[in-house]
Structures are given as structure tokens and as C-alpha cells.
Amino acid sequence: MVADKRRSEPSPNVIGRAPSLADTLALRLRDEISSGRFKAGERLPTEQQLAQTYGVSRPIVREAVGRLKHDGLVSSRQGAGAFVAEPGASTVFRLDIANFSDKEELRHIVELLMAVEASATERTAARRSEADLATIRTRLDAMQAAIHRGEPGVDEDVAFHRAIIDATGNPFFRDLSDFLDRRVRNFIRTARANSARLTGMAQTVQGEHEAIFEAIAARDPQAARMAAETHLKNAAKRLAIYLES
Amino acid sequence: MVADKRRSEPSPNVIGRAPSLADTLALRLRDEISSGRFKAGERLPTEQQLAQTYGVSRPIVREAVGRLKHDGLVSSRQGAGAFVAEPGASTVFRLDIANFSDKEELRHIVELLMAVEASATERTAARRSEADLATIRTRLDAMQAAIHRGEPGVDEDVAFHRAIIDATGNPFFRDLSDFLDRRVRNFIRTARANSARLTGMAQTVQGEHEAIFEAIAARDPQAARMAAETHLKNAAKRLAIYLES
DNA sequence: AAACAGCTACTTGTCAGGCAACTTGGTTAT
DNA sequence: ATAACCAAGTTGCCTGACAAGTAGCTGTTT
Numbered sequence: 001m002v003a004d005k006r007r008s009e010p011s012p013n014v015i016g017r018a019p020s021l022a023d024t025l026a027l028r029l030r031d032e033i034s035s036g037r038f039k040a041g042e043r044l045p046t047e048q049q050l051a052q053t054y055g056v057s058r059p060i061v062r063e064a065v066g067r068l069k070h071d072g073l074v075s076s077r078q079g080a081g082a083f084v085a086e087p088g089a090s091t092v093f094r095l096d097i098a099n100f101s102d103k104e105e106l107r108h109i110v111e112l113l114m115a116v117e118a119s120a121t122e123r124t125a126a127r128r129s130e131a132d133l134a135t136i137r138t139r140l141d142a143m144q145a146a147i148h149r150g151e152p153g154v155d156e157d158v159a160f161h162r163a164i165i166d167a168t169g170n171p172f173f174r175d176l177s178d179f180l181d182r183r184v185r186n187f188i189r190t191a192r193a194n195s196a197r198l199t200g201m202a203q204t205v206q207g208e209h210e211a212i213f214e215a216i217a218a219r220d221p222q223a224a225r226m227a228a229e230t231h232l233k234n235a236a237k238r239l240a241i242y243l244e245s
Numbered sequence: 246m247v248a249d250k251r252r253s254e255p256s257p258n259v260i261g262r263a264p265s266l267a268d269t270l271a272l273r274l275r276d277e278i279s280s281g282r283f284k285a286g287e288r289l290p291t292e293q294q295l296a297q298t299y300g301v302s303r304p305i306v307r308e309a310v311g312r313l314k315h316d317g318l319v320s321s322r323q324g325a326g327a328f329v330a331e332p333g334a335s336t337v338f339r340l341d342i343a344n345f346s347d348k349e350e351l352r353h354i355v356e357l358l359m360a361v362e363a364s365a366t367e368r369t370a371a372r373r374s375e376a377d378l379a380t381i382r383t384r385l386d387a388m389q390a391a392i393h394r395g396e397p398g399v400d401e402d403v404a405f406h407r408a409i410i411d412a413t414g415n416p417f418f419r420d421l422s423d424f425l426d427r428r429v430r431n432f433i434r435t436a437r438a439n440s441a442r443l444t445g446m447a448q449t450v451q452g453e454h455e456a457i458f459e460a461i462a463a464r465d466p467q468a469a470r471m472a473a474e475t476h477l478k479n480a481a482k483r484l485a486i487y488l489e490s
Numbered sequence: 491a492a493a494c495a496g497c498t499a500c501t502t503g504t505c506a507g508g509c510a511a512c513t514t515g516g517t518t519a520t
Numbered sequence: 521a522t523a524a525c526c527a528a529g530t531t532g533c534c535t536g537a538c539a540a541g542t543a544g545c546t547g548t549t550t
Contacts, residue, residue: 020532020533021532021533022311022532026315046500046501046502047501047502048501056533056534057533057534057535058534058535059304059307059533059534059535060532060533060534062304062308062502062503063307063308063311066267066308066311066312067311067312067315070271070312070315076501076502076503077501077502077541077542078501078502078503078540078541078542079500079501079502079503079540079541079542079543080501080502080541080542080543081500081501081502081542082501082502087427088427088430088431089431090424091341091342091343091428092339092340092341092342092343093338093339093340093341093342093420093421093424093425094337094338094339094340095337095338095339095417095420095421096336096337096338097336097337097338098336098337108415108416108417108418109417111364111368111413111415111417111418112361112415112417112418112421114364115360115361115364115365115418116357116360116361118364119356119359119360119363119364120360123356168356170353170356170357171353172340172353172354172356172357173353173356173357173360175338175340176338176340176357179335179338180338182332182333183336185333186333186334265503265504266503266504267503291529291530291531292530292531293530301504301505302504302505302506303505303506304504304505304506305503305504305505307531307532307533321530321531321532322512322513322530322531323511323512323513323530323531323532324511324512324513324514324529324530324531324532325512325513325514325530325531326513326529326530326531327530327531
């Protein structure tokens with residue numbers, strides 16, 4: 001009930017931000033590299049040459065090349081030039097899921113999310129501490145309380161899974177599943193805003209959560225994995241996402 | 246003219262590239278955002294203000310902010326300003342493993358790699374086509390041939406796993422495991438260049454590969470997962486990486 | 491003839507200043 | 521009161537210039 005309507009929302013940028021020159025140039029250069037026209041180890045044209053070739057100014061070229069450097073695709077040395085990096089030497093992994101419109105890509109994302117979450121749940125079951133278990137239990141109870149209040153409890157749902165992932169102590173698990181989960185939820189929210197239908201299913205979800213919790217409490221990794229996988233598959237089905245086992 | 250003096254290797258950049266001003270500024274801004282000093286949805290200072298605050302020129306500020314935009318942390322509108330993005334709205338996931346010196350981080354990476362590879366192997370076993378199986382078989386045979394030639398067959402090893410991953414048809418599995426695998430191998434190569442010791446173990450590795458292949462051929466997902474996990478755990482042990490099950 | 495030192499042209503890194511496109515909020519006119 | 525208008529501010533982009541560093545050429549020396 002925030003009546004704060006006068007604030008113009010700063011971001012109507014749902015989709016429509018026009019790509020800057022540097023954006024498009026960076027894309028083109030990326031293409032040139034991945035297509036092999038600029039081979040690994042080779043020196044790429046000087047900034048002035050690039051500027052002339054693509055009809056932009058040198059600062060724009062610098063910005064575009066800077067992004068490639070940031071992404072580990074090229075590395076430059078002052079006075080010498082910029083060289084495209086060996087693919088194996090890059091230390092950065094980049095994943096841009098801006099354009100997932102087709103269900104195919106969504107399915108791939110969900111697959112990866114399932115792999116990460118199921119593995120994390122398995123690991124937590126194998127190595128959890130008592131403190132970890134207590135935290136997870138707290139989140140489980142919070143979810144139950146939300147249901148009793150008649151709420152869908154999505155935040156509590158997320159928090160429960162987050163607690164399990166955190167218990168692995170592996171930041172990569174945390175960051176990746178965090179990102180993927182948000183992407184999937186974001187997609188679902190924009191695709192169909194019928195979260196009301198989910199409210200009735202909250203207790204069903206909670207039942208699956210309890211199965212996961214029990215497996216973790218029992219230190220049974222295999223059961224934990226299976227419970228997590230079942231939960232995720234059901235979640236996918238609930239959302240009418242086609243996903244064949 | 247004197248015959249040219251032979252190409253100086255363009256990249257002695259093993260470690261030592263000095264960070265540019267834009268690099269360091271981007272890092273600082275990233276900190277400001279993640280630490281919450283620049284809150285989500287807020288407008289961050291103008292480029293001129295930032296330039297003055299951090300003692301650099303506006304182009305440098307532009308370059309730094311441009312990277313944040315590229316990473317989905319901020320979004321800007323001409324005439325309005327630059328706003329830090331809602332964390333959930335970002336469409337890009339970025340992973341930079343430049344500084345993994347401690348074994349802790351290596352273990353985390355290996356854990357993630359195992360999660361991805363094992364899941365991919367399981368999925369391939371569940372859904373492979375006959376063509377997929379044939380390709381995998383070819384790679385398996387190539388590995389065997391390499392062993393007979395007395396070679397360690399690392400390339401063939403990689404190709405075998407790659408074929409299994411590709412059979413999932415999921416590009417995220419492919420890209421992620423590709424990256425992680427390279428990072429791990431790269432680390433091992435720099436840490437201890439005793440690949441000679443591995444040659445003798447090639448046949449052992451091959452035995453594990455055959456187990457994986459058999460499970461895929463039999464369309465037995467669970468067995469495939471377990472075989473893959475065993476293989477990866479053994480690989481970790483072989484390399485004397487501490488990794489408790 | 492070969493090795494060394496120095497020099498010059500070139501390339502990236504950074505800065506300064508300026509104009510165009512666009513947004514925003516206040517002002518003026520109706 | 522409402523709508524059109526305007527001006528200040530901000531980002532996007534450009535030109536031009538200098539500093540820092542590299543690589544190859546040249547001439548000298550051994």
C-alpha cells in the first residue's frame with residue numbers, strides 16, 4: 001500500500017534500451033574473433049584502423065575493445081597492441097540470458113538449475129553441520145507459517161532453498177543457482193502473472209520441502225538428491241513447462 | 246634488410262598486466278554497489294561528479310560505467326542518468342576465476358564441475374540417440390588408440406567427455422563445463438607439470454570411461470551418473486587434490 | 491661479420507574541451 | 521487549472537593532443 005505514485009519509476013527499460021555504438025561494435029568484434037577472422041594470438045588492428053574500418057571514433061573503439069578485455073577475449077599491452085587471447089587462458093565465464101524467448105532455452109536453463117540445486121542438496125546432506133540443519137529448519141518453519149497465514153510464501157520458498165545451498169559453503173553454487181533461479185522466476189512472472197493459482201499449491205510444495213529436509217537431517221545424500229530432483233520436476237510441471245523426465 | 250629477428254612471443258602476460266585506471270575504477274564502483282552504498286534503483290552520481298570524486302577524466306569514468314552496464318549492474322538513459330539495476334533484473338552472469346590460489350577455491354570449482362558433468366552424463370544416458378552413442382564410441386576408441394600408441398591421450402580424454410556433454414544438446418552445460426574444465430587443467434598444468442606420471446594411468450582412466458559408456462549405452466541414467474562421479478572423484482584423487490567425498 | 495646501444499616511428503593510455511540528443515522540472519501562456 | 525514551452529542538466533559521441541611504452545631500424549664498436 002505504498003501510495004508513492006509521484007516517483008517516476010526510473011526504469012521503464014523493460015526491453016527497450018537502444019544499443020550504443022560501443023555495444024554494437026563490441027558485438028561485431030566478438031563475432032570476428034569467434035568466427036576465426038581474428039585468430040588466437042594474433043594482433044588485431046590498431047585502434048585507429050578499427051575506428052576507420054567501422055566508421056566510429058577512437059574512444060568508441062577503446063570502449064568496445066575494453067569490454068573484450070574485460071571478458072578475457074583480448075589482452076593489450078601499451079605500445080605493443082591488442083592481441084586476441086588463447087581461448088583456454090581466459091579466466092572469465094560470461095552468460096547472457098537476455099533473449100530467451102523460446103521454450104527450448106528455458107528448458108536448458110531449468111536443466112542447469114536442476115543440476116546445480118540437486119547436487120548442492122546432495123552435498124549439504126552429506127556434510128551439513130548441526131547449525132546448518134537448524135537454519136534450514138527455521139526456513140522450513142517460516143514457510144509453514146506463511147502458508148498458515150494464507151500467503152503463497154514465495155520469499156520463504158526461496159529462502160529455504162537458499163539456506164540449503166549456502167550450507168554447501170560453495171560460493172559458485174550459491175551465485176549460479178541464485179542467478180538461474182531469478183531468471184526463471186522472472187521469466188515466469190512476465191509470461192503469466194497468475195501467482196494466485198500457486199497459492200493453493202503451497203502446501204504441496206511444503207510437503208516436498210519436508211522430504212528434502214528429512215533427507216538432509218538423516219544425512220542421506222542420495223535421498224536428498226532424489227527429493228530435490230522430484231521437487232524441481234514437480235515445480236516445472238506445476239508451471240506448465242514442458243519438461244520430459 | 247636483415248632477416249627479421251623472429252617473432253617475439255606476443256604474450257609474456259602470464260600474470261603481470263597492470264590494471265588500467267578504468268579497471269580499478271570499475272572495481273571500486275562495483276564495490277560501492279555491492280556494499281549497498283549505491284542502492285538499487287538509485288541514480289548514481291553524474292559522470293563529471295564521479296570523475297572529480299575519483300580524480301580521473303570523464304572518458305575513464307565512461308569506460309568504467311560502461312563495463313558495469315555491460316555486466317548488467319547499471320543501466321543508463323541519455324539525458325536522465327545512470328541507475329543501478331535491480332539485482333534480479335540483470336540478464337548476465339559473470340564468473341571470474343583469476344585469483345584462485347588456494348585449494349579451497351579449486352575444490353569449489355571441481356565441485357561445480359562434477360555437478361555439471363555428472364548431471365550431463367545422466368541426461369545423455371536418458372535421452373541419447375543412436376548417433377550420439379556412435380560419436381561417443383568413436384571418441385572412446387580414439388582414446389584407446391592413443392593409449393596403444395603410448396600417448397597420455399589428454400586431448401582424446403577431453404574429446405570423449407565433450408561428446409557426452411554435447412549429446413545433451415544443452416549449450417549451457419557445454420559452455421560451463423568447457424570453461425571449468427579448462428580452468429582446472431590450466432591450474433594443474435601451472436601447479437605441477439608432471440603429466441608424464443599420468444601416462445601410466447591412462448589405461449585406468451580408460452576403464453572408467455568404458456564404465457560410463459556402458460551405462461550410456463544401456464540407457465541407465467543412475468548408473469551413468471555414478472560412473473561419472475566415480476571417474477571425477479578418482480581424477481581428483483589422481484591429481485592429489487584434497488577432496489573429501 | 492656479429493653484437494650492442496641508441497634512436498625513431500608507432501601504439502596504447504589518458505586527458506581536455508566541445509557539440510548533439512535527450513530528459514526533467516519549472517515557467518509561461520491560454 | 522491545464523497545456524505548451526523553455527532552459528538547465530546529463531549522457532552519447534567526436535576531435536585533437538600528449539604521455540608512456542614497445543618494436544624494429546641504424547650505426548657503431550668489437
